[in-house]
Amino acid sequence: MRWFLVSLAITGCANAGPGNSIIGGLNDASVNDGRDLPELDAPVIDASPRQVTLDQNTSSAIKGGNSFACVPTAGQEDHTPANSYYRVFTLADSNVTSTLHVSEVVFGVEFASAATGGMQPAKLRLGSYAGTPAGRTIDPAQITTITTVDIQINDTLAGDRVTVPIGADIPANTNLVVELDIPENLTAFNRFYIGSNGAGETKPGYWGAPSCDLDPPQAFAAMLDLPNEVDILMTVSGSM
16 A cells, blocks of 8 residues: 655643640649650651653644654545554653552644544553663554553644543553554544654654554654654653
């Protein structure tokens, strides 16, 4: 099949335990008779959870006309077939030393247009990655899915961010992989371009599109034939 890579060109505080109290007033308090009194137990202090955001981007700005998607052939830019976008977060890089309780994922949208209804379906997945992060490709066979949520992406013509509530407990020694899966729908010609910029990133983002021979998914940073840098915008938030 002939294929094309297409860029969209649109010009707490800690809680202390209960304190000591005197019942009945000061006159009812007992007097020390000289005997040693047992030491009081120290109050238990519950430390507030530490909030964590995993972010590999230098900037969160969405740059217009920067992202790419796979389309089946020239002249059919009215829809984008199956495209998946990934980031792999090594939790140790963010000093996550205990279980990370993920609460949400945020990703950028440069452009989205559904054929009908004003929104298009997608899936967001969290998983663990047994391979080596930051390589030229990632191996889907080494991804173990932890949880998946179905989402709807609203139409946007000038950039937006989508916040997805998603819950999962991720062990501290995990390479956490996030996948945004945009399916192909031949009866509804939907279009989607993920939000990105070229401001820099600490680890690469990945793009998979079987129709464009991007299988396994490849790092945008390794695609030397692309005319611009594509640092996809995707963050994970939670607590530990």
